[in-house]
Amino acid sequence: MKKLFSLLFTIMLIMSLLPSNSLASSSNEEGLKMTDEELENMKEELIKYDVSNEIAENLAHKIKNGQPLDSMIMDIEDAISFKVKKHSDDSEEYIYTFPDGSITVVGVEYAPFYNNGGFTIQSTGISEGSCSSGSGYTSCTNRKIYYLNPGVWEMSFRANYTYVSGGYDYISWAGNESIWMVGGTVGNPYCRIIRSTETSSQKAEARFSAYLYLGGQYGTQTRSISLILGNDKAVAQGNTYY
Template sequence: MKTQFRSRRTVMAGAALLMAVPLVVGAASTAQAATSDGQAQFEQWYAKYNVPSSTADALWSKFQKGSLLDSMKSGVDPVSERTQRVGTQQETVRTYADGSVDVSSVEVPKVTPAGGATIMAVGACSGTTSSHYDTVYHNCAAEESNGILTMGFHVTYDIVQGVGDKIVDHSTSYQAASGGTATTPSVTIPRSQENSSGPAYAKLTTQYNSKSTSFTAVMYFKVGGDKAYTTKSGWS
């Protein structure tokens, strides 16, 4: 913020005080702008899932007062759940008692049969079938979002009919935060191939911080039972 001084006849102490004011106001304005932008992003996200603006406003106010939304808490069950296809995204949308929402999504491309050829954009999600029981999905996005925090990564995984689904590779993880900041999620793969103990899975962890609250978020990407899906845990 640029401040103009109309008079040079000012004592040094007064000048120092006047020079300090714009810095404080500028910092406050920046924080207010960030909060306003975060609220706008939050409301736009909720509008995509047909949540009334009055409900979104109430949820934003609740979060700004330091309370986690039901959709962000581990161990809280949704009151309703639906699965939908949006473009190449397979989404599971869950709604909770306080009106909050979380969405799990996995990118599912059109699969190219064995011996087939298709033109794909470089880096785009694609699928190839090497046999009638084995399909590899390359560089497909998997993510979790609740309007405040989105986290995910791109992953290559192999679906094998029966037991044996596996995580082949993954690229750098990503995140987006409203009203605060979040660290780039760390990624570990405790089990790379499905076996009798359970599905193959990757674990993503990030830390969210804002002036009102902070929490650790954990997302799991799982491949097992001939399907790929994400779940959340520990958003507290």
């Protein structure tokens, strides 16, 4: 499997570009605060992705002291390792590990006729909904496109799209966006189709964007999650731009 793209990075200057009512006040100096229960949940989520107990404990300690995790502020090029985690149901998880041991997770889906590859309904980054195939096409409905920082936040939206064997794949709908965070506020959420149909030079794309204000050292984080569709495969891609 090809390595897939998921990244996180802090952009502080965006505060000056937004309407004053679009984000929480910057006077919140304490930043992200997690309860002991939330910290325990974060550690449990990290351990599910094979993060050691010791590293999970260290990461929880960073959060408790008001320090952002590397996965929250670093670019994907700063990740020190990448691995594909396979499951018994043939689903795969794509895990990037950063210097402090924190991780981000993304996923990919292949149409059944892509290089004679398989087709998995459940996969990290693209899940739920349903898909059905006909002669030369596979149509997917209400699929959930998401990426996550385990135990801290998750962004997602739903999409309908179609793989066309020997033709251009296309996205017909995107919406029902959502963001879950343990703290902070959300500004200017916006879900749209950037390009509905794949071309000879560009893939189809739907994108859900938002500004996440966590306060303190976390600042304002610009985040978007894209469905990139083309060449008979779909990628859930995390971005640092709106």
